[in-house]
Amino acid sequence: MYIKSLPKQLIFQSLILSGLALGQSKNAAAQRNETKANDSNTPLHLLQPDYPVPYGLVKKENIISDLNRIHAYLNRVTPTAFIDSKTGKPVTDLTKIDQNTALQKGDYRIVSYEWGVTYSSMLLASQVTGDPKFKEYADKRLQFIAESVPFFKKTSAEHADWGTAGPLRGLVDPHALDDCGAMCAAMIKATRAGTTGNFRPLIDSHINYILNKEHKLKDGSLARNRPQPNTIWLDDLFMAVPALAQMGKLTGEKKYYDEAVKQVLQISGRMFDKNKGVYMHGWVEGMTDHPEFHWARANGWAILTKVELLDVLPANHPGRPKILELLKAHVRGLASYQSGSGFWHQLLDRNDSYLETSATAIYTYAIAKAINNGWIDGLTYAPMTLLAWNAVSTKINKEGQIEGTCVGTGMGFDPAFYYHRPISPFAAHGYGPVIMAGAEVISLLANKSFEINDSSVQLLQKK
16 A cells, blocks of 8 residues: 555654653654544554654755754854954954964864864755855855964964964864864865865875874774774774875875775774674774774764765775775664664664764765665665654754764773763764765755655665
8 A cells, every 4th residue: 555645644643752762852842743643443554653753755845944054053153263362352364363362262163073074064065955155154164274374383383382373283283183184084175176275285284194193003004092002993984084085086196095995994804893784983902802882973984984985986996896895784784773763872782872863964974875876775775864864853953953962982991981971962073964964865865766655765666
């Protein structure tokens, strides 16, 4: 039976539940349908499912409305301005930058790795929707940063006790992959999209840091010396590889692609659990048994890395088949852990850990992009992707904030560390992934046709 042949009010019922278990947003709770369509007189074949999130076909106009609301919020709370930290007065003349100059405070830092993801996502949203305001958001801030860097460098050289480049210190003089990788990838993407700005000095500096200065194991795998010496964090795949891949695309030089592929394969060889189809979060050289915590957002960074790499990796690159097989295996693994609400859990294989927004959004984007590019089967994976977007959309509150996102998280050695990480709408990690997810789902809707068939969202089979 095709449910679409029934009266509209009987097609499906979308209920949004609030409460601690699902952590639904206040905005979503306000939309809760308190009435029940089912009663003792309802024929069994017309009984309505009690879905915890909206269930059914996704509409492009609703996604665009969500993206517009997020953009309006971020545009308001991420100013591009400097102030004198002592007087609080604006610094509008860049030649007046000195050791007291600070970024005007907003809700988020505009030079963080989270905001590197956000800039990339805004560029994508503009490309998909045709709305220039998203690209203008990224362009304005990236140009502001690039124009300011020379003046901070000058001030830094004149004040040896000041440190390096004040509020832009991590960007100008990186000491960790978090400082530069995602921002570098965003600047290369902006350059390729026609953004004007002198980004190349920062791009070259960041690529040099990734290739030559970041700590590595003897085989060249990216590593950190915390919390133990020679520790690999899964997060670092994303903090390095997309920038290298984008550099390969920008310059046409194979060495960048080679290094990107090498990092994915070597780190995956240590950290990808083939039986579960997901990655552990951390790996420590010299340990016999590693802490097997399959943290959701780290797995998000890993799958995002693979689709970012495949997006620009030449078709004839010898490493491409292996990266593609890793992607397929990871998608299969993630699909097996999606909850019935559409979200994924903070620890993927522990259903009593909370449902987390940023990881769910990253998976939504990555799987939708893999379908759109023909890397995985849309018949199998498109419905779960739309379910995931419906879940994510309930976490966008009326202000345009993203709720249910885990705050920054290091590598842990016990489950309580992950189970009880706080969530906050001010956790910057959620914004870029949600924008990317929405934009890619719009492309998915444009590329594929869906229907409600036996109460299930299904991709129409092309004949």
